[in-house]
Amino acid sequence: MAEPETAGPVKVTLQQLGISTGNEHEGSLDIDLGNLCAFDPAPIDTARLTVDPDGTCAEIARGITQALVTKLFNLPAEPIMGGRLAKLPTPVTQLPRALPVPKAKPLTRWQQFAAKKGIVKRKRSKLLYDETTGEWRRRHGYKRANDDNDIPIIEAKATDKPGEDPFAALAAEKRERVKTNRAAQLANLKQAAKKAGPGVLPASLRLAATLPGEGVKVGKGVGKSLRRKELKDDIKTASRLAGISTASIGKFDKRLAGEKPGERAPLGKRRNFMSVTDTKAERSKTGSIAEKLLKERSDDILDIRKAMTRMESEAREERHQAKRKREEESDVRGGAKKARKAGGGGGRRGIKGGKGTAGKASSKGAKGFKGAAGKAGKAGKGRR
Amino acid sequence: MQAEDATPLVPGQTKLVKAKTRRGKRYLESRAPKAIEDAKRVLFLYGNQTSQVIKDVITDLYQLKRLEAQKFTRKNENVRPFEPGGETSLEFYCNRNNCSLFVLGSHTKKRPHNIVIGRMFDFHLYDALEMGVEELKGIRDFGAAGTGAQLGNKPCVLFVGEKFESVPAMALAKSLLLDIFRGEPVDKINLAGIDRVVMAVAMDDSRLQLRQYSVRFKKSGTRIPRVALTEMGPRIVFSVRRYRLPPSDLQQEAMKLPKLGKKKEKNVSSDSLAGKVGRIYMPKQSMDTLGLSKYKGTKRERRESAREAAEARKRPKAAQPVTEGPSTE
Numbered sequence: 001m002a003e004p005e006t007a008g009p010v011k012v013t014l015q016q017l018g019i020s021t022g023n024e025h026e027g028s029l030d031i032d033l034g035n036l037c038a039f040d041p042a043p044i045d046t047a048r049l050t051v052d053p054d055g056t057c058a059e060i061a062r063g064i065t066q067a068l069v070t071k072l073f074n075l076p077a078e079p080i081m082g083g084r085l086a087k088l089p090t091p092v093t094q095l096p097r098a099l100p101v102p103k104a105k106p107l108t109r110w111q112q113f114a115a116k117k118g119i120v121k122r123k124r125s126k127l128l129y130d131e132t133t134g135e136w137r138r139r140h141g142y143k144r145a146n147d148d149n150d151i152p153i154i155e156a157k158a159t160d161k162p163g164e165d166p167f168a169a170l171a172a173e174k175r176e177r178v179k180t181n182r183a184a185q186l187a188n189l190k191q192a193a194k195k196a197g198p199g200v201l202p203a204s205l206r207l208a209a210t211l212p213g214e215g216v217k218v219g220k221g222v223g224k225s226l227r228r229k230e231l232k233d234d235i236k237t238a239s240r241l242a243g244i245s246t247a248s249i250g251k252f253d254k255r256l257a258g259e260k261p262g263e264r265a266p267l268g269k270r271r272n273f274m275s276v277t278d279t280k281a282e283r284s285k286t287g288s289i290a291e292k293l294l295k296e297r298s299d300d301i302l303d304i305r306k307a308m309t310r311m312e313s314e315a316r317e318e319r320h321q322a323k324r325k326r327e328e329e330s331d332v333r334g335g336a337k338k339a340r341k342a343g344g345g346g347g348r349r350g351i352k353g354g355k356g357t358a359g360k361a362s363s364k365g366a367k368g369f370k371g372a373a374g375k376a377g378k379a380g381k382g383r384r
Numbered sequence: 385m386q387a388e389d390a391t392p393l394v395p396g397q398t399k400l401v402k403a404k405t406r407r408g409k410r411y412l413e414s415r416a417p418k419a420i421e422d423a424k425r426v427l428f429l430y431g432n433q434t435s436q437v438i439k440d441v442i443t444d445l446y447q448l449k450r451l452e453a454q455k456f457t458r459k460n461e462n463v464r465p466f467e468p469g470g471e472t473s474l475e476f477y478c479n480r481n482n483c484s485l486f487v488l489g490s491h492t493k494k495r496p497h498n499i500v501i502g503r504m505f506d507f508h509l510y511d512a513l514e515m516g517v518e519e520l521k522g523i524r525d526f527g528a529a530g531t532g533a534q535l536g537n538k539p540c541v542l543f544v545g546e547k548f549e550s551v552p553a554m555a556l557a558k559s560l561l562l563d564i565f566r567g568e569p570v571d572k573i574n575l576a577g578i579d580r581v582v583m584a585v586a587m588d589d590s591r592l593q594l595r596q597y598s599v600r601f602k603k604s605g606t607r608i609p610r611v612a613l614t615e616m617g618p619r620i621v622f623s624v625r626r627y628r629l630p631p632s633d634l635q636q637e638a639m640k641l642p643k644l645g646k647k648k649e650k651n652v653s654s655d656s657l658a659g660k661v662g663r664i665y666m667p668k669q670s671m672d673t674l675g676l677s678k679y680k681g682t683k684r685e686r687r688e689s690a691r692e693a694a695e696a697r698k699r700p701k702a703a704q705p706v707t708e709g710p711s712t713e
Contacts, residue, residue, distance in 0.1 A: 014605035021604040022611070035566050036578070039543040039558075049587060058613060061583045061597055064542050066611045069601075072575060073608045083576030090571075095563050096630070096638035098424050098484035099417035100506055186400050203416030204403040 024070065025063030031071060034091030038068050106195045108188040148174060240264055415482055419642040423568035424503075427483035429456040431463060431490025437497045438489040440522050444618040445487060447523060448596075450535055452567070454481045463488060465500055466626055471509040479507040485564055495625065501560050502628075505638045511630045513556050515592070515622040522618055529616040532598025533580040538567045540578065540599075545586030553624045554586050561594075576601075581613060592622040 014020065030039040040060070048056045077086040107115065114121075127136045130145035132152075137145035154166045192200050193207055201207070243264030244250040250264050274281060403409035428446045430438070446455045456477070463477075464470025465488065478486060484507075488500040495516065502512030523530040533539075541562055548558045565582045578599060585593040596617030601609035630638070651663040678686065 019603055019605045020610065021606060021608055034569070035562065036538055036540045036573075037543075037562055037566070038540070039548065041546050041549055044545045044585065044587070046587065049585070053593075054615070057583065057585060057593070057595055058597070058615065060544055060585075061542060061581060061595070062611060062613050064544070064583075065540060065581050065597075065599065065613065068540055068542075069578065069611050070608050072573075072578070077575065080574070083574040085572045086575050087572050088570065091569065093559075093562065094639060094641075095559060096503060096505060096510060096635070097640070098421055098505065100637055101640050101642045102417040102419060186398075189400065190398060199417070203412040204409040206401040207398045208401045210397055210399045 021070070022066055023063060024066045025060070029064060029067055031068060032092040033068075033071060033075070034088050035093055036068070036072075037093060038064050040064060100199065103196055103200050105200050106192045109184070109191075236263070240267070419644055420569060423452045424485050424563060425481070425483040426453040426564060427456070427478055427481055427486040428453060429463065429477070429486065429488055430459045431488055431498075432459055432461040433491050434459065434489060435491035435497055437517055437520055438491050438499070441497075441499060441517055441520060441618070441620060442487065442489045444523050448617065449564070454483055465502055465509060465512045466514065466628060474502075475504065475507055475509060478504050485560075487564075498625070499622070501564065503560065503563065505630070505634050508634070509628075510634055510638060511556060511560075512628045513553065513560055514625040514627065515557075516625055517620060518591070518623050519621040520618065521620075523616070526616050529598060529614045532600075532614060532616045534577075537577045537579055538570065538573060539565055539580035539582050539596075541565050542581060542583040543586075544583065547586035547589060548584075551586075551589050552629070553590070553627045554592070556627050556629065557586075557592055557624065558584070580617075587621075590624045592624060594618070594620045594622065 025040070027040065027042050030041060031037070032039075045056070072086055075086040075088065077084040079085075113119075124139060126139060128139045128145035129135075130137045132146075132150075137143055139145060148170065151167075151170075154170075156166075160166070189201060189205065190207060198207070240263065243253065244266045246253065249266055253264070255261070255264075274285075403412055426445075426449050428442050430442070442455070446453055460473065462470065463474050465474060474486060474488075478484065484504045486500075486502050486504070488502070490498050490500075492498065495514070497517040498514060499517060500512055500514045503510040543558050543561075545554075547554045549555060561582075561584050581597045581599055583595045583597065585595070587593055595615060596619075597613035598616045600612045600614070602612050604610040651665075653661050653663075655661045
């Protein structure tokens with residue numbers, strides 16, 4: 001036999017060693033790399049699952065994960081410390097959002113104007129040349145160029161009045177500008193909220209209603225006196241409540257100097273109870289209640305007193321007429337004076353009588369006879 | 385500050401309420417709606433009665449979502465997502481804790497070991513799925529394997545079974561589980577950080593199994609590593625009970641896609657003279673340790689001076705009492 005040749009280095013493939021990526025999952029997978037999600041839509045083998053759940057699940061998981069990892073490692077990546085950073089695509093599965101999509105803010109008044117006119121925002125330089133110091137300074141911020149607060153001298157103009165302070169005037173102008181700017185900002189926000197709803201405002205801002213007592217500055221004028229009155233009333237109420245919060249409702253407490261008699265008395269009427277032993281008062285009270293009830297429930301709407309007075313006055317008149325007639329007849333041969341007197345009286349009587357009857361008729365209306373009967377009856381009762 | 389509040393307030397009109405502190409302002413802005421949203425936070429809470437099984441399930445799931453979750457410890461009896469008025473408390477809690485997902489565990493005779501997983505849209509109840517826990521093996525029961533994965537890493541989520549498409553309850557379960565487990569939406573991921581896999585298997589029309597594996601990458605001879613899985617984490621078998629689908633108007637609102645503006649490329653500008661110009665920011669270099677270029681001509685000199693420097697360093701160590709260093713010639 002020939003000698004075996006001296007063997008050189010043996011080449012072993014990785015496959016022979018058993019190093020490979022392993023079996024990937026067969027079958028199609030719905031892979032969503034953006035979410036690192038994979039879905040296997042194939043029907044599962046329930047028999048295998050019941051027999052060996054752990055092993056089957058592990059196998060399936062390994063297969064699918066291998067497929068997913070293969071795809072991930074094939075993505076474009078850049079090396080970083082501690083691994084490789086792969087760039088993921090956008091997720092495919094659409095899941096519901098947690099919050100609504102942020103709304104686009106409507107344009108402010110200036111922005112609308114600028115859009116209409118075609119005004120473009122230009123970028124301003126960060127540094128600005130300051131003439132007073134002769135150097136380049138920043139445009140905004142600490143030690144800025146052309147700072148309004150740092151003007152050392154303002155030259156007087158011919159139009160200036162003697163008592164005016166130009167620095168104060170400048171400061172007042174600035175305050176005015178700031179005020180109008182704030183008002184304009186608020187107006188823009190309110191307009192935006194009106195147009196597109198409150199979701200359009202920046203997250204740290206909110207529009208709220210001002211309360212009735214709010215914002216009224218303590219100073220000269222109505223505001224101060226209103227507040228003072230409110231405070232004074234509050235103090236008075238508090239003092240009264242404190243005063244009557246004793247066991248005897250403040251009755252035996254010493255009145256302080258300067259305090260008026262009713263200031264610390266409890267408000268409201270005290271209840272008065274009738275005496276139990278006084279029967280006369282009780283009887284009169286119940287009697288009056290009964291009378292009131294009867295009066296209310298009775299049908300006639302006459303005032304009994306008036307009716308009685310009228311009846312009696314009628315009766316009086318009749319008696320008077322009768323008397324006059326008798327006197328006339330007896331004194332017919334007598335003087336004209338007496339006749340005139342009788343006529344005047346008679347005339348008057350006539351009118352009176354007429355009025356009386358008319359009044360009687362109108363006051364009664366339909367219930368005339370009934371009322372009269374009732375009246376007569378009642379009058380009779382009263383007399384009795 | 386006084387100049388800012390210069391506008392006088394008129395009662396009966398509107399005023400502007402701003403955040404009082406910068407921290408408050410930042411907090412409100414973090415809670416405002418965004419085009420691309422952050423990870424959804426989960427609220428874990430208990431119903432009127434609980435069982436040990438339910439407590440274990442809730443604690444395990446909470447451990448998986450630690451940083452993006454809030455757990456309530458007390459029992460809440462008026463949290464009933466499937467009853468008409470029962471979701472107001474839940475909506476309030478979710479609003480206060482800025483959570484858009486909730487997991488409610490309870491145990492009654494009628495519904496033993498009950499779990500309700502639900503979502504909120506704009507902090508109003510969107511949809512919910514009720515499941516019963518049939519089997520549970522907690523993270524603790526897996527021993528050391530339970531510590532395999534790192535908290536905060538984005539897991540791979542797998543769904544196995546055609547029931548996830550065909551049965552509506554299962555489709556809802558798929559959507560909810562993906563929402564809970566997917567974590568923060570990112571556009572770049574460190575491939576070394578893929579260490580967890582969550583698998584959901586739809587066993588039949590009403591049963592669902594949840595398993596978790598930790599991933600180890602092994603050599604495979606190619607650029608793509610071989611995946612080796614070890615089971616860690618809870619293994620739960622659920623049986624699907626009731627579910628509640630979203631009302632159609634809320635669904636329309638919630639599924640709207642935001643208009644994403646083009647991302648502005650930073651440090652790139654174009655010049656009329658030079659064309660496209662980029663800016664690079666260099667880190668500060670320390671002049672002491674700069675590697676200067678060497679020339680071949682000075683090679684011998686460099687070698688000798690290096691040797692002498694090494695000997696000079698050795699000799700003071702050997703002859704310590706002598707203060708004077710040896711003189712080199």
